[in-house]
Amino acid sequence: MSAANSSTQWCGQSVERVEDAALLTGRGRFIDDLATKPGTLHAAILRSPHGHARLAAIRTDAARALPGIAAVLTGDDIRKLSASLVVGVKAPVECWPIATDRVRYVGEPVAVVVATSRYIAEDALDLIEVDYDTLPAIVDPVAALNPTQPVLHDGLKSNLASERTFRYGEPEEAFTEAAHRIAVTIRYPRNSCTPMETYGLVAEYDPGEDAYDVLANFMGPFSLHAVMARALKVPGNRFRLRTPPDSGGSFGVKQGVFPYIVLMGVAARVTGQPVKWIEDRLEHLAASVSATNRVTTLKAAVDSDGRVRALDWDQLEDVGAHIRAPEPATLYRMHGNLTGAYDIRHVSVRNRVVLTNKTPTGLNRGFGGPQVYYALERLMQRIAVELKLDPVEVIRRNLIPSGAFPYRTATGALLDSGDYVKAFGLALQDGGFAELRQRQATARAEGRLYGIGLTAAVEPSVSNMGYITTVLTPDERRKAGPKNGAQATATISLDPLGGVTVHVSSVPQGQGHRTVLAQIVADDLGLKPSDIRVVTDFDSARDAWSIASGNYSSRFAAAVGGAAKLASGKIKAKLARTAAAQLNVAADDIEFAGGKVRARGNPDNALPFSRLAATSHWSPGLVPEENQALRETAFWSPTQLTAPTEGDEINSSLCHGFIFDFCGVEIDRVTGAARIDKYVTMHDCGTILHPGMVAGQVTGGFAHAVGAALYEEYAYGDDGSFLTGTFADYLVPTTMEVPAPVILHYETPSPFTPLGAKGVGEGNCMSTPVCLANAVADALGLDAIDLPLTPAKLAAHIHGAESTPPQQERPALAAGKGRALHGAGEAHVNASADAVWRMLLDPNTLATIIPGAHGVEKLSDTHFRADVTLGVGPVTGRYKADIRLSDLDAPRAVTLTGIVTGALGDARGAGRITLTPDEAGTRVAYDYDAAIGGKVASIGGRLLDGAAKVVIRQFFAALVRHTGGAPAKRGLFARLFGRDT
Amino acid sequence: MPRLTAGERHTVRFTLNGRAVEAQAEPRMLLTDFLRHELGATGTHVGCEHGVCGACTVEIDGVPARSCLTLAVQTDGASIRTVEGLAPEPGRLSVLQEAFRRHHALQCGFCTAGILMSLDNYLRRQPNPSEHELREFLGGHICRCTGYVPIVAAAMDAARRLRESPSDV
Ligand code: FES
Numbered sequence A: 001m002s003a004a005n006s007s008t009q010w011c012g013q014s015v016e017r018v019e020d021a022a023l024l025t026g027r028g029r030f031i032d033d034l035a036t037k038p039g040t041l042h043a044a045i046l047r048s049p050h051g052h053a054r055l056a057a058i059r060t061d062a063a064r065a066l067p068g069i070a071a072v073l074t075g076d077d078i079r080k081l082s083a084s085l086v087v088g089v090k091a092p093v094e095c096w097p098i099a100t101d102r103v104r105y106v107g108e109p110v111a112v113v114v115a116t117s118r119y120i121a122e123d124a125l126d127l128i129e130v131d132y133d134t135l136p137a138i139v140d141p142v143a144a145l146n147p148t149q150p151v152l153h154d155g156l157k158s159n160l161a162s163e164r165t166f167r168y169g170e171p172e173e174a175f176t177e178a179a180h181r182i183a184v185t186i187r188y189p190r191n192s193c194t195p196m197e198t199y200g201l202v203a204e205y206d207p208g209e210d211a212y213d214v215l216a217n218f219m220g221p222f223s224l225h226a227v228m229a230r231a232l233k234v235p236g237n238r239f240r241l242r243t244p245p246d247s248g249g250s251f252g253v254k255q256g257v258f259p260y261i262v263l264m265g266v267a268a269r270v271t272g273q274p275v276k277w278i279e280d281r282l283e284h285l286a287a288s289v290s291a292t293n294r295v296t297t298l299k300a301a302v303d304s305d306g307r308v309r310a311l312d313w314d315q316l317e318d319v320g321a322h323i324r325a326p327e328p329a330t331l332y333r334m335h336g337n338l339t340g341a342y343d344i345r346h347v348s349v350r351n352r353v354v355l356t357n358k359t360p361t362g363l364n365r366g367f368g369g370p371q372v373y374y375a376l377e378r379l380m381q382r383i384a385v386e387l388k389l390d391p392v393e394v395i396r397r398n399l400i401p402s403g404a405f406p407y408r409t410a411t412g413a414l415l416d417s418g419d420y421v422k423a424f425g426l427a428l429q430d431g432g433f434a435e436l437r438q439r440q441a442t443a444r445a446e447g448r449l450y451g452i453g454l455t456a457a458v459e460p461s462v463s464n465m466g467y468i469t470t471v472l473t474p475d476e477r478r479k480a481g482p483k484n485g486a487q488a489t490a491t492i493s494l495d496p497l498g499g500v501t502v503h504v505s506s507v508p509q510g511q512g513h514r515t516v517l518a519q520i521v522a523d524d525l526g527l528k529p530s531d532i533r534v535v536t537d538f539d540s541a542r543d544a545w546s547i548a549s550g551n552y553s554s555r556f557a558a559a560v561g562g563a564a565k566l567a568s569g570k571i572k573a574k575l576a577r578t579a580a581a582q583l584n585v586a587a588d589d590i591e592f593a594g595g596k597v598r599a600r601g602n603p604d605n606a607l608p609f610s611r612l613a614a615t616s617h618w619s620p621g622l623v624p625e626e627n628q629a630l631r632e633t634a635f636w637s638p639t640q641l642t643a644p645t646e647g648d649e650i651n652s653s654l655c656h657g658f659i660f661d662f663c664g665v666e667i668d669r670v671t672g673a674a675r676i677d678k679y680v681t682m683h684d685c686g687t688i689l690h691p692g693m694v695a696g697q698v699t700g701g702f703a704h705a706v707g708a709a710l711y712e713e714y715a716y717g718d719d720g721s722f723l724t725g726t727f728a729d730y731l732v733p734t735t736m737e738v739p740a741p742v743i744l745h746y747e748t749p750s751p752f753t754p755l756g757a758k759g760v761g762e763g764n765c766m767s768t769p770v771c772l773a774n775a776v777a778d779a780l781g782l783d784a785i786d787l788p789l790t791p792a793k794l795a796a797h798i799h800g801a802e803s804t805p806p807q808q809e810r811p812a813l814a815a816g817k818g819r820a821l822h823g824a825g826e827a828h829v830n831a832s833a834d835a836v837w838r839m840l841l842d843p844n845t846l847a848t849i850i851p852g853a854h855g856v857e858k859l860s861d862t863h864f865r866a867d868v869t870l871g872v873g874p875v876t877g878r879y880k881a882d883i884r885l886s887d888l889d890a891p892r893a894v895t896l897t898g899i900v901t902g903a904l905g906d907a908r909g910a911g912r913i914t915l916t917p918d919e920a921g922t923r924v925a926y927d928y929d930a931a932i933g934g935k936v937a938s939i940g941g942r943l944l945d946g947a948a949k950v951v952i953r954q955f956f957a958a959l960v961r962h963t964g965g966a967p968a969k970r971g972l973f974a975r976l977f978g979r980d981t
Numbered sequence B: 001m002p003r004l005t006a007g008e009r010h011t012v013r014f015t016l017n018g019r020a021v022e023a024q025a026e027p028r029m030l031l032t033d034f035l036r037h038e039l040g041a042t043g044t045h046v047g048c049e050h051g052v053c054g055a056c057t058v059e060i061d062g063v064p065a066r067s068c069l070t071l072a073v074q075t076d077g078a079s080i081r082t083v084e085g086l087a088p089e090p091g092r093l094s095v096l097q098e099a100f101r102r103h104h105a106l107q108c109g110f111c112t113a114g115i116l117m118s119l120d121n122y123l124r125r126q127p128n129p130s131e132h133e134l135r136e137f138l139g140g141h142i143c144r145c146t147g148y149v150p151i152v153a154a155a156m157d158a159a160r161r162l163r164e165s166p167s168d169v
């Protein structure tokens, strides 16, 4: 069924990859493997521990004084030498790669240290002191819309950064007329594909040419080249961007390197030396890039037979703390596909983009698809349940009919090819759906919790750059000028020995582009793949590229592979004319096969390919100009990708694969753990160029989806603290959790791409999470279920929510903002009230009585700062304590307000101390309220409460000791402190 | 064990893939950084630096270990094998490496070195694992590209070939 069957021989085969020998023997060339120039400096980044705070002061002197430090840069330094990154919506907001006035998410860069080694740079981070005035953090996207909530950006009136409504067909009529209205509301969580290699780059600046040269494991899109050049305030030709030969996975995520390119570009400029920065895993998890979380209400107008007449989408997209380019693209990527694989003609949409105190979002495998299909396919299951129909039938009745392709969706996508009904039927049959139902019946008869899930989806690929402009009104678009299309490039060169080299700007991160391009060109030129050398490391100053270049929207096979075929065709046509002259036949009668160029039907009348290919090098004088064949570049731009219409219809992608998945999931009654018993996934991804790689894309995407469905979530506390900052907290699936899916194919070549291929890399990230959720909902009989489907969540559904453990303390202070603590107590000391008063105000005394203090610095009579080492449970960390005295009533009472900040979190509290003289000395009483946030707050309240009590007890015990007096009777002391609650 | 001073560089000597090597390291330097940046053996990768992902796995005195949780100075005098030492000779792959290539058991290849080191050791100790045992063993490694299916297939295939002709490496 393959489009180009007759002429292909290498394409369609799972040839061994040319990439692998080097990677298997440790000879890969990843960013951190490459040699750097002597004198290259290393950067480390100080990041915000707070979700939301004003930057009151940053003191860097101690850090600068450390030997080996070349520079310490803060937001002010970066502002001086660069400009804000451009923002994709019409709103008066800026987006800097480092905090300038406020920090708005945990992990936001606050300072950059550049040093002779990474170890020294990290030493210096510990010496930087930052005063944060913390602000209430906004974590929930719905709450962020509340007008009483603080606004994240001064330029905005609210946290709503963009709102648009759309209407296609006659949705209101359909909702009035239809027999049923069925709705789902979902909260899609945050997650990320977390490639195994983190971000990395080496930046250089040449003051003589005012030019930047950056090597980074960036993946594109190169539209961001323009964003970076503008931010660095140089023309595009003075910002040279290169990529290393190997990159350790991306899945969209390495788009997010770009703000760091700007940051380190400035660092290189300031220091006058190359600056290298390799992100570590903790930085990556907290602050690289996340997929968006989204709150969606999706309503359907449904006929009694389950036919959907209209959809009403309400999507609230949470892009985190900044609208970082290319956001809000996640929300609009699927705009043409809001009806999925179904024939639904009436649609209304409300799209809102909201800002919260979380990591800014960006590209992530699936990009908008998981969020859309989770709502749509949960809805299809709800329709079946509510109307008591077979879910298989509900899908079948709504699928776009066979023979309707190319099919224009209500919202504007042109679905290129497919036979959804046929592929769906084949999947049910070949995937063994009937047996699965039997398996379920058996399991249920035995009392086990077993559910079946189904999902149909359309997988878009090769995106239309114009889709993002759908966020603008038609009027705004007219003013901005049209933006649309896609562009792929490929260059093919011949060397003096007749060797063939292919250059592309597709920036692979492990997908095997070099192998597939060699197959494509080998087929075209009658050579072996091993005769073709493919170069994929990118250089913006040397290669053919456009703003559409890069490795995203599953565009490789369809777009870049196609461009390579076109480039090869161009050079082949020239070679054929030269050969025709030499072989005395017409150019049309020349064929390329077996390493020879020969007359069709007369294989003896032939030239070796390499000799012919070298002709333009050795005897250019003999070759007419139009036949000179040294190097050809093809630019491919599909005409179907037009700009949004006046009615906001947008063909958001060129190619559309079809997916139909079904699965059986069993839930352990006791633990709530979900086990995938069987998973079948049918793909129509057009012509398959390399079956092994297609299988790898499917199993790889499936594993990401299993993680997103069952385990992964970037979780935040109510105070904006980030709770999943290590691979021990952010759980990604291993071999034990990812079964082998059954993969089926049905090929309908795309008529819009040169090779008939479509993208296949993202489909399961779109279809699988909701398919598993549908199975779980079926197993447990749930109306609503959100991801991730953790055992704890499912166990709560099985057993009812766990009763809250008895709480000893939960006073009102800072309710809902971290964990609140309250305590009171008293002690007796053998000193006069005046003497105790002096001690409390003396830094030297405080240094000896504050537990774990390394020294107390007096900033004013009532303001102290201390470095303290504290242990909370098993975790000992270094904290900075900032203590102020107020409401002084010497020598009777004083209020102590303190903030303790460290990598593990922060604590803030206020306590009133009263001194009452009695016969033998002074009675010291205290009463405090405290709130604890950040990572420590998540490690378990009991530990914290215990730790706080111990610290306070130690403080007063030391005070008592310091007065020289023995504590009052030990029993009494213990009893008094026993009053701590 | 010699007394080490924080902040000072000490000479660390060990055998790396059969060859004697030495370089300087502060006591706090991780073995990953020492291998990669002092000795230039960049085949060992760093995926998490906190002991979870397995990308940095090397063999120290015959035992697989996380080099990101090991200090360079701890390995003074040891014998260390890394991915660079797996192939029997330049231009030839080991049976396990071959199987990885045949089954497309790697995409970006970033996790691969650690997985190969673990498997190479495991298959010598357990030449005939069940798929379940193998999966359980591989649970200490994270791969974000492949979905593990081809890795498991490659390892099972390599185990079978090594059983059939034990003299191969
Ligand atoms: S880098 Fe050592 S286990 Fe991840």
Ligand code: FES
Pocket: A196, A248, A249, A510, B105, B106, B107, B108, B109, B110, B111, B112, B142, B143, B144, B145, B146
């Ligand atoms: S091959 Fe990329 S992480 Fe395993």
